[in-house]
Amino acid sequence: MDEPRSAIDFEPTRAAGLERLARFLPQAGSAYARHRNRDLGPDRPASVSRLSPWVRRRLITEEEVCRQAIDRFGPWESGAIVREIFWRTYFKGWLEMRPRVWDAYREERDDALARTESDTKLGDAYARALAGETGIDAFDAWARELVVTGYLHNHARMSFASIWIFTLDLPWTLGADFFFRHLMDGDPASNTLSWRWVAGLHSRGKHYVATPDAIEECSGGRFRPEGLAEDPEPLDDEGPHPDAEALAWRGEAGEGPAFLLVTAEDCRVSSLPGLPASIAGTAGALLEDWRSPLAIGEPARAFADGALKEALRQAGAEEAPVFGVGDMEALIVAIEESGARRVVSAYAPVGPVADWLKLLEARLCERGIALQRLSRAWDRTAWPFATRGYFRFSKTIPHFVSAAGIPFVR
Numbered sequence: 001m002d003e004p005r006s007a008i009d010f011e012p013t014r015a016a017g018l019e020r021l022a023r024f025l026p027q028a029g030s031a032y033a034r035h036r037n038r039d040l041g042p043d044r045p046a047s048v049s050r051l052s053p054w055v056r057r058r059l060i061t062e063e064e065v066c067r068q069a070i071d072r073f074g075p076w077e078s079g080a081i082v083r084e085i086f087w088r089t090y091f092k093g094w095l096e097m098r099p100r101v102w103d104a105y106r107e108e109r110d111d112a113l114a115r116t117e118s119d120t121k122l123g124d125a126y127a128r129a130l131a132g133e134t135g136i137d138a139f140d141a142w143a144r145e146l147v148v149t150g151y152l153h154n155h156a157r158m159s160f161a162s163i164w165i166f167t168l169d170l171p172w173t174l175g176a177d178f179f180f181r182h183l184m185d186g187d188p189a190s191n192t193l194s195w196r197w198v199a200g201l202h203s204r205g206k207h208y209v210a211t212p213d214a215i216e217e218c219s220g221g222r223f224r225p226e227g228l229a230e231d232p233e234p235l236d237d238e239g240p241h242p243d244a245e246a247l248a249w250r251g252e253a254g255e256g257p258a259f260l261l262v263t264a265e266d267c268r269v270s271s272l273p274g275l276p277a278s279i280a281g282t283a284g285a286l287l288e289d290w291r292s293p294l295a296i297g298e299p300a301r302a303f304a305d306g307a308l309k310e311a312l313r314q315a316g317a318e319e320a321p322v323f324g325v326g327d328m329e330a331l332i333v334a335i336e337e338s339g340a341r342r343v344v345s346a347y348a349p350v351g352p353v354a355d356w357l358k359l360l361e362a363r364l365c366e367r368g369i370a371l372q373r374l375s376r377a378w379d380r381t382a383w384p385f386a387t388r389g390y391f392r393f394s395k396t397i398p399h400f401v402s403a404a405g406i407p408f409v410r
């Protein structure tokens, strides 16, 4: 069987991300708006940017992509790509204000994983879905493409999730876990909330139902699956969303030499606001194993690993030690030996890295060392507006863009 190949290299460096952006830019205007749903396959030229792994890691920032697109096409013609970029910002802000949705996802996922062990029928169906052996042509091809390349087009993600939930009748959290383990751009907010959106749990009662016609059209005629669920009910869970909690931008101030802790959450270290002038020591923390109790896919791991190395290079600390999830005590020893009484790190949004940093913070606190999270104006401006649906949030995009100093008139 031919394995899917990716037409582009996903090299986890800022230079490669900027080069990818420069190549994509000429088609970021009306061509993107017209053709972005088309997915001709991993080995064919893309109608989309395939920038998400770099943007996810902030090797290039949302602000940079918006600035270049608006600068080139003006606010009207760049509208489609700018709105897509802001989906990421919206989802991050929404989850940040509802961390219980993330906690509930993790609990439900672990319950569902346990059931795949005890319930043979579920376990077999789950194994067939992961292996791409369901007999549904598009689904099986996408399952293999995801594992081999670490990337899927947005329309493939939507259709895959819809078939997983409504045709195969598998728990949505297991599908979200499969994506999160294998996507190079695997993101706790975009992934969890997109799966919830497809299921009808995000915009309550509105679910995404994949159809053979839409799949045939978007895949350029490569697939026309049969036997898809035709009129499924959206999933329903615990009732209304939890109320939005106030955002807590903790630990911004601080004096004296600091220990810089770099994670792969925000790799544009040199542009972090409030970076102390005096750094007593630097280390990296590679925390990908906390994405899931199951193994992380090779492309996803390699991209995160490379992105962290790039971030350390940017911080002028190429030789700094890198600690894994099980090395918290060794990291604390390194921090204490540096003599710093505070640790600074880029703000990690709700997700596995933030969970790990919370545990670290508690242990540091016992030793009288503070953890300070450096946050970006982009997030501080936009996240508080992610209280309801995306449509409402997107109306404020001109304000967000202007606040970032991007000229919005042409």
Ligand SMILES: Cc1cc2nc3c(=O)[nH]c(=O)nc-3n(C[C@H](O)[C@H](O)[C@H](O)COP(=O)(O)OP(=O)(O)OC[C@H]3O[C@@H](n4cnc5c(N)ncnc54)[C@H](O)[C@@H]3O)c2cc1C
Binding pocket: 036, 048, 049, 050, 051, 052, 053, 055, 056, 081, 084, 085, 086, 087, 088, 091, 152, 153, 154, 155, 157, 158, 161, 179, 180, 183, 185, 186, 187, 188, 190, 191, 192, 194, 195, 198
């Ligand atoms: C079930 C499901 C799971 C998903 N999981 C993830 C995930 O783990 N990580 C992730 O980054 N995206 C996720 N997405 C969103 C989206 O599919 C990808 O961001 C997009 O396909 C990336 O490809 P691209 O860079 O070519 O996108 P383009 O179409 O070129 O879009 C440009 C940029 O806009 C942003 N963007 C576009 N669409 C979305 C979106 N719906 N949500 C958030 N950002 C968006 C990305 O940064 C992307 O690079 C998921 C979507 C679905 C339906």
